[in-house]
Amino acid sequence: MRRINTRTARLISVLVLVTFVLSFLVVASAAWAATGTITGSVVNIRSGPGTNYTKVGAITKGAQVEVIKQAGDWCQIRFAGNKTGWVSSSLISVKATSQSQPVVSTTSSSTVSATGSGTTTVEVTGTTVNLRQGPGTSYKVVGKVSKGTVLTVVDKSGDWYKITGQGIPVGYISSSLVKIRNNVATTGSSSTQGSVAQGTQNKAALVTGQVVNLRSGPGTSYSKVGQLVKGDTVQVLKSSSDWYLVKTESGAQGWVAGWLVQVVTSGSTPNMNQNTNQTADPPSNSASGGTTPNAPSNSQEPEASLPSRGSERYEPQPEPEPSPPETVPVVEGELTGITEIVAGNIQIVTVSLSVGTAYETKSESGHFVLTLKGIRKNSVGDVIGLDGKGATQVQVEERMEQYPITLLTFATIGKPVFGVTPSQGGKELKVFIKADLSARRTGQVRVVLDPGHGGKDPGAIGPAGTQEKDINLPIALEVGRILSLDGIDVAYTRTADVYLSLAERSQVANNADADLFVSIHCNGSTSPDKQGISTYYYAPADNQVLYSQEGDRRLLASSIQKALLSELARGDMGVRQGNFAVLRETVIPCALVETLFITNPEEETLLAQTSIQLRAAAAIAQGIKDYLVSIGRK
Known part of the structure; x- marks a missing residue:
C-alpha cells in the first residue's frame, strides 16, 4: 500500500511539473503573440535580423502580418501563408494581442551615484540615438535624441539609463552613447538642454x-x-x-x-538610415571589427524601390546628367578577355576589363577602333578571330602615352554599323556589330518569351504576399501555347521556378535566332495607389545597332500595350523607353511588359486570378501577332 502511494505521489509530482512547464511555455509564447502593419512604402524581408542577410522578398505599406518575435531592432514575421522572414522594427507597427514586451522592473539593478541633492545628467554623444521603452534593444523605440542633447537621469538598469528631459518622453538610453556631466540642482532641467532629433538641422x-x-x-x-x-x-x-x-x-x-x-x-524622413560612426544602439552581439554574417545589424532597413525593375536586378534609365567635360577620369587596369556571340547578322563582342575606365571610338575605312584609356593589354593575344559577318578579327595593341592605352582594331567587311554599350559598372564593353541594316529574318517565325524573376528571386511581392515570379510564369507559358497554335516556334528562358541572371536571359534570346523577345513582368511601386499597364523598349541613339531597330522595338511594345489595354481595361501608363539589361543586351527587337501593379491591392487580387492571367496572356500573344503582321512576317 505504501509502495502504491509512493508511485502515485511521484506521478502527481511529474504531472504538476509538466503542467507548470507547459503553462510557462504557453505564457512565454503568448507574450510575443502580436500582429503588425507595414508602415514603410515597400519594405525588404530578409532571412535574418540585419541588412547583411539575404533578401527573401518585399512587402508593401499597409500589409498585415503576424509578428513571431523580436531580435534587436528587427521583427520576425510570418507572411505569404507560412513563410517567415525579418523586417526592420522601424518599418512596422506592432500591436500586441497579449503582452508583447517583457515587463520593465521598476527597481533598478544599480543606481547612478549622485552627491547631495544633485541630479545626474548625461550628454548624448551619438549622432542620433534611440530612446527605448525598456533597458535593451528589444524594447520599442519611443523617441530619438540628437548629439549634444542633455538629459536628466532618473534611474539605471545595467548598461542603460532611464532618462527624461524637457519635451522628451521618458525612456531608456544606452550608456555607451552618452557621457556623464557634472551634477546639477534638481530644480528644473539644464538650460543647455538640446532638442529632439526631429528638430535638428541634420x-x-x-x-x-x-x-x-x-x-x-x-x-x-x-x-x-x-x-x-x-x-x-x-x-x-x-x-x-x-x-x-x-x-x-x-x-x-x-x-x-x-x-x-x-x-x-x-x-x-522616417525611413532615413541612421548609420553613423556610432550606432544608435549597441549591437546585440558586440564585437570589434564590424558586423559578422551571423550578427544582427542595427541599421534601419531601407525600403525596396520599384521592386520589379528598379532593384539590383533591373536597371532603369540613368539620370539625365549634363554632357561631361572633355577631361574624363582615367582608371588604370587590365584587359582580361574578348569573347563573341553571333546572332544572325549581328555580332556581340564583349570586352572584359579589370576596372571601368574612359574609352573612345573611331570609324576608319575598313576598320573600327576602340581605344581603352589606362588599360594594359595583359596576356590577351595580338589577334582575336571573329566568326560574324560584320567584323572578321580584332587586333590588340598596347601603347604608352601619359598612361597606358590599348587599341582594339576591328577589321570589317563592307560597311557594318557599330555600337558600344558599357555593362557591369563599366567593367564590360559590349560592342554590337550589325552587318546589314536592311536584312530581316526569314523562315519559320520564332519568338523567345522571358518570364521575369524566378527561383531565389521572387520579384515584387504584393500586400497579400503574392510573388511576382508566380504570376509571370503562367502568363508566359500561356502566351507560348497560344502562339504555338498559330504555327509560331516558341522558346523560353525558363519553364519552371528557377533562377537565371539577366545576362543568361539575353543570351538565350541572342542564341535563339529568333524574330523577337518579350520579357513578362508585373509592375511594382513604392506607392500602393499606382495602377495600370506599361510596356518598355530600348533603342538609344548612341548605340547605332540598337537604334537601327528603333522602329521595330517601338512598334512591338506599342502593339502589346494596345492589346493589353483593350483586354484588361486598366490604366494606361504608356509605352516608354527603359534602359533595362534584358533590352539593352538583346540584339533582336524586344520589349518588356508590365502587366499590372502587384503592389496595388486591387490589381494584386486581379493578377492572382487565373482568368485574368489567361486574358493577359491572350492580349500579349495578340500584340505579338499584330506586330508580326505589321512587319510582314505573318
Whole structure:
C-alpha cells in the first residue's frame, strides 16, 4: 500500500511539473503573440535580423502580418501563408494581442551615484540615438535624441539609463552613447538642454531620379563610385554648388546631383538610415571589427524601390546628367578577355576589363577602333578571330602615352554599323556589330518569351504576399501555347521556378535566332495607389545597332500595350523607353511588359486570378501577332 502511494505521489509530482512547464511555455509564447502593419512604402524581408542577410522578398505599406518575435531592432514575421522572414522594427507597427514586451522592473539593478541633492545628467554623444521603452534593444523605440542633447537621469538598469528631459518622453538610453556631466540642482532641467532629433538641422536626401549616379566629386567629370535608385534615402554630409556629398546605408560616400534628390530634415524622413560612426544602439552581439554574417545589424532597413525593375536586378534609365567635360577620369587596369556571340547578322563582342575606365571610338575605312584609356593589354593575344559577318578579327595593341592605352582594331567587311554599350559598372564593353541594316529574318517565325524573376528571386511581392515570379510564369507559358497554335516556334528562358541572371536571359534570346523577345513582368511601386499597364523598349541613339531597330522595338511594345489595354481595361501608363539589361543586351527587337501593379491591392487580387492571367496572356500573344503582321512576317 505504501509502495502504491509512493508511485502515485511521484506521478502527481511529474504531472504538476509538466503542467507548470507547459503553462510557462504557453505564457512565454503568448507574450510575443502580436500582429503588425507595414508602415514603410515597400519594405525588404530578409532571412535574418540585419541588412547583411539575404533578401527573401518585399512587402508593401499597409500589409498585415503576424509578428513571431523580436531580435534587436528587427521583427520576425510570418507572411505569404507560412513563410517567415525579418523586417526592420522601424518599418512596422506592432500591436500586441497579449503582452508583447517583457515587463520593465521598476527597481533598478544599480543606481547612478549622485552627491547631495544633485541630479545626474548625461550628454548624448551619438549622432542620433534611440530612446527605448525598456533597458535593451528589444524594447520599442519611443523617441530619438540628437548629439549634444542633455538629459536628466532618473534611474539605471545595467548598461542603460532611464532618462527624461524637457519635451522628451521618458525612456531608456544606452550608456555607451552618452557621457556623464557634472551634477546639477534638481530644480528644473539644464538650460543647455538640446532638442529632439526631429528638430535638428541634420539633413537627408530622398532620391527622385530613377537611377542616380554616385560620383567621387561634385560634378559629372568625376568617376562613378556607385548608384542609387528612386526612393533611396541617404544622409547629407555637405553641399557644393548643386551637388551633395551623401552617405548611404552601407557607409559608402559620394556626390549626387542636387536636381535628382529632394533634401529634407532627418525628422521628416522616417525611413532615413541612421548609420553613423556610432550606432544608435549597441549591437546585440558586440564585437570589434564590424558586423559578422551571423550578427544582427542595427541599421534601419531601407525600403525596396520599384521592386520589379528598379532593384539590383533591373536597371532603369540613368539620370539625365549634363554632357561631361572633355577631361574624363582615367582608371588604370587590365584587359582580361574578348569573347563573341553571333546572332544572325549581328555580332556581340564583349570586352572584359579589370576596372571601368574612359574609352573612345573611331570609324576608319575598313576598320573600327576602340581605344581603352589606362588599360594594359595583359596576356590577351595580338589577334582575336571573329566568326560574324560584320567584323572578321580584332587586333590588340598596347601603347604608352601619359598612361597606358590599348587599341582594339576591328577589321570589317563592307560597311557594318557599330555600337558600344558599357555593362557591369563599366567593367564590360559590349560592342554590337550589325552587318546589314536592311536584312530581316526569314523562315519559320520564332519568338523567345522571358518570364521575369524566378527561383531565389521572387520579384515584387504584393500586400497579400503574392510573388511576382508566380504570376509571370503562367502568363508566359500561356502566351507560348497560344502562339504555338498559330504555327509560331516558341522558346523560353525558363519553364519552371528557377533562377537565371539577366545576362543568361539575353543570351538565350541572342542564341535563339529568333524574330523577337518579350520579357513578362508585373509592375511594382513604392506607392500602393499606382495602377495600370506599361510596356518598355530600348533603342538609344548612341548605340547605332540598337537604334537601327528603333522602329521595330517601338512598334512591338506599342502593339502589346494596345492589346493589353483593350483586354484588361486598366490604366494606361504608356509605352516608354527603359534602359533595362534584358533590352539593352538583346540584339533582336524586344520589349518588356508590365502587366499590372502587384503592389496595388486591387490589381494584386486581379493578377492572382487565373482568368485574368489567361486574358493577359491572350492580349500579349495578340500584340505579338499584330506586330508580326505589321512587319510582314505573318
